[in-house]
Amino acid sequence: MHENAIIQLAKKFPHFHPEVQLGIGDDTAILGPLNQSSLLWTTDLLLEDVHFRRNYFSPEDLAWKALAVNLSDIAAMGGEPLAFTLGLGLPPEMDAAWIQAFFKALQAASEFWQVELVGGDTVRSSAKIVISINLLGTALHPTLQSGAQPGDNLFVSGSFGGAAAGLYCLENNLEGYACLKEKLLRPQPQLKAAQALSKICNRLALTDASDGLGRSLQLLCGPKLGCSILLEKVPCLPELKQLAEAENLSAWPWIIEGGEDYELVAALPPEQCAAAEKLGWIQIGSITPSPQIQIVSSDGSRHPLKETLGFQHF
Amino acid sequence: MHENAIIQLAKKFPHFHPEVQLGIGDDTAILGPLNQSSLLWTTDLLLEDVHFRRNYFSPEDLAWKALAVNLSDIAAMGGEPLAFTLGLGLPPEMDAAWIQAFFKALQAASEFWQVELVGGDTVRSSAKIVISINLLGTALHPTLQSGAQPGDNLFVSGSFGGAAAGLYCLENNLEGYACLKEKLLRPQPQLKAAQALSKICNRLALTDASDGLGRSLQLLCGPKLGCSILLEKVPCLPELKQLAEAENLSAWPWIIEGGEDYELVAALPPEQCAAAEKLGWIQIGSITPSPQIQIVSSDGSRHPLKETLGFQHF
Incomplete structure (x- = not known):
């Protein structure tokens, strides 16, 4: 499946948030204004045979999990998800059915969690699947790890x-x-x-x-x-x-x-x-x-x- | 080199921008407020033997280039760089000297371009180096690809x-x-x-x-x-x-x-x-x-x- 066909799959994702001024299609995405909220930023890198195996992770599960692990970091800050980017490295043997199933499930997850796909980079990898998601969220008052007191x-x-x-x-x-x-x-x-x-x-x-x-x-x-x-x-x-x-x-x-x-x-x-x-x-x-x-x-x-x-x- | 030692290298990077409220060390980074500027967001995924070869890319060149290709997208929007995240997959044979040289050069580049490292994910990869950088910048009036007119x-x-x-x-x-x-x-x-x-x-x-x-x-x-x-x-x-x-x-x-x-x-x-x-x-x-x-x-x-x-x- 050609990179342009993959980009077309990504461009089908829906738009939810007025803060996303521009998604896929220029040199960068454009976001703003964010009003009084702080911006939360997290990233996870998932590598095949390190974080998952293709034989028991379906493309649907993989898409869900890649987004979910980043959403969990936004949850840990008491935030709301806003938008994400997808870096995807695919080995040559990945067929169109696998790629389409992955993007269909990723779109469903993005709709479920109301988080927009605004950019990314799709490349041919030499042997293993690489998934890099960065996710931005917002919070009026982020909840930190620090601040616990004795007796809590x-x-x-x-x-x-x-x-x-x-x-x-x-x-x-x-x-x-x-x-x-x-x-x-x-x-x-x-x-x-x-x-x-x-x-x-x-x-x-x-x-x-x-x-x-x-x-x-x-x-x-x-x-x-x-x-x-x-x-x-x-x-x-x-x-x-x-x-x-x-x-x-x-x-x-x-x-x-x-x-x-x-x-x-x-x-x-x-x-x-x-x-x-x-x-x-x-x-x-x-x-x-x-x-x-x-x-x-x-x-x-x-x-x-x-x-x-x-x-x-x- | 243990992941914690790599995180210590990343934590040494300097802080430049008041908009970065919190860098490495919690579930997410925290940014804001951004005032009237729009936020620009770009990402590039660099894979060994697809985008570069280890035999002619020194760790110093690789660090510079990984940041530079993202900065170029911010430049194309007429923006100023603000902060970046680093997803890094390293095969087991990468020694401490290579990793230290990479981070030293990345820090020098981050200082040169005044762009802060605010988060990331360092993982062991099975065979090849994976570098995923996401970069945020700001612009009052982003310059798009579109808008050219005949006679320009x-x-x-x-x-x-x-x-x-x-x-x-x-x-x-x-x-x-x-x-x-x-x-x-x-x-x-x-x-x-x-x-x-x-x-x-x-x-x-x-x-x-x-x-x-x-x-x-x-x-x-x-x-x-x-x-x-x-x-x-x-x-x-x-x-x-x-x-x-x-x-x-x-x-x-x-x-x-x-x-x-x-x-x-x-x-x-x-x-x-x-x-x-x-x-x-x-x-x-x-x-x-x-x-x-x-x-x-x-x-x-x-x-x-x-x-x-x-x-x-x-």
């Missing part, structure tokens, strides 16, 4: 470990476990959960768990604070425990270190806990003044989260 | 064919021809030339010649207009003619179709010609009402620019 409560927007367990199933050709696989292939950016929480909190530290719950806790605590979380309070999918049992593995490394769940982790003052719970957020622990991350098992034993996040001993 | 004069900011001829030298291991190689390895985005021209013109159509002079002329003419250019007026480097003679090749395919010179091509009203020439712009022809691009040789013969830009018959 820790909340999450959903379940953990599913994506890592789904990857395990796909890499090992296990049948079933549809929910786990879906969690990896079709992550759901938590834009509305973040915006709702941001509205009720006068103080809020927020991040997304792209690199795992443990890493998100480190980011929220920073170098000076710590936290204590109750393992049994961390939500996980029923299939995760079934898989762990069937494979005779511990579920906790997936839950704590897994990554790619694209749920959010928040630290907020105790007086906002009830309101957060009403919005569907789930409390898993609290911020402590000493700089150690403690994971408390159901038997009451406490395990420090190691710097390396190696959980071999759980 | 066509101007260029510099010489053509050098980059393509430089590529020929490097691919064929020819010694010498330093100016041609430099044109490929170290393109100079014409930001100041564009801004100066934009100031003196009440009407201006402008684009960069990343895909060659012929393609730029097609973009400026659009489907309804044409142009006539005098081949001997198109500037080219003396080394280009030396190379063509030594290799017994025609120089014109490089000059018309070559691409990657990153010079600008402008269409502007006759009354601004003298002022444009004073700024160093070079007149090469004019816009005509009939939709055909005519290239006029020194003997007066006229050659239509074919749709395919195939110049085998010159």
Whole structure:
């Protein structure tokens, strides 16, 4: 499929936002005015055989995920998505059907999330698929990772470990476990959960768990604070425990270190806990003044989260 | 070299613009307010063995070029660069010395062009280097490709064919021809030339010649207009003619179709010609009402620019 034909597919994407003055078709896109909002800017680079494999990622799943992982960063800032660019490297064997399916799904995702495709670069790659998305969003008051205080409560927007367990199933050709696989292939950016929480909190530290719950806790605590979380309070999918049992593995490394769940982790003052719970957020622990991350098992034993996040001993 | 060490290199880049509220270190970068300016957004994806080869692109040249090709798009809109993100895929064999040299040169280029690194994504690639840069700039009045009128004069900011001829030298291991190689390895985005021209013109159509002079002329003419250019007026480097003679090749395919010179091509009203020439712009022809691009040789013969830009018959 010729580059011009691909550009024609990209030009079909709809226009949603008056802030996008000019999309595809000149030397650059043009945006503005943005009024009082701050502009949020994020990017993720997805490489074949590093972040995904073609044999279990359909073009539809790949398009969804490439956009979703960037939307998750906008969610983590309490923002609204505005527009994105797509850098796409395609090896010569990618046929028109694959490319059309990818763009059709990307357009559907862009319509679903109301985020406009405004530019990009499509090139022939030598062997592997390359997907580089940059996404701009807006927020009146962006929610940073920093700002948590001792006594703040820790909340999450959903379940953990599913994506890592789904990857395990796909890499090992296990049948079933549809929910786990879906969690990896079709992550759901938590834009509305973040915006709702941001509205009720006068103080809020927020991040997304792209690199795992443990890493998100480190980011929220920073170098000076710590936290204590109750393992049994961390939500996980029923299939995760079934898989762990069937494979005779511990579920906790997936839950704590897994990554790619694209749920959010928040630290907020105790007086906002009830309101957060009403919005569907789930409390898993609290911020402590000493700089150690403690994971408390159901038997009451406490395990420090190691710097390396190696959980071999759980 | 671990990803965290690479992020530390990126965090050393200096801060220039008050519009960048937050760079690397949270879920997204934060920019704003942008006042009355429009935001310009461009991206280029550079893949090893498609756009460059490691054996003749040093890390320093690669860093410079990756930024320069994006800056050229901002120049083509008459804009000022503001900030950029870097998506970088590095195969496992890239050593610390290469990575440090790349980031040192990228930082030098970012300081030279006053454009801030505000985010990115560094990942391990399986075999080839991947570089994805997105760049934002600003302009009070962006200069579009469209808007040329019959009778407008066509101007260029510099010489053509050098980059393509430089590529020929490097691919064929020819010694010498330093100016041609430099044109490929170290393109100079014409930001100041564009801004100066934009100031003196009440009407201006402008684009960069990343895909060659012929393609730029097609973009400026659009489907309804044409142009006539005098081949001997198109500037080219003396080394280009030396190379063509030594290799017994025609120089014109490089000059018309070559691409990657990153010079600008402008269409502007006759009354601004003298002022444009004073700024160093070079007149090469004019816009005509009939939709055909005519290239006029020194003997007066006229050659239509074919749709395919195939110049085998010159």
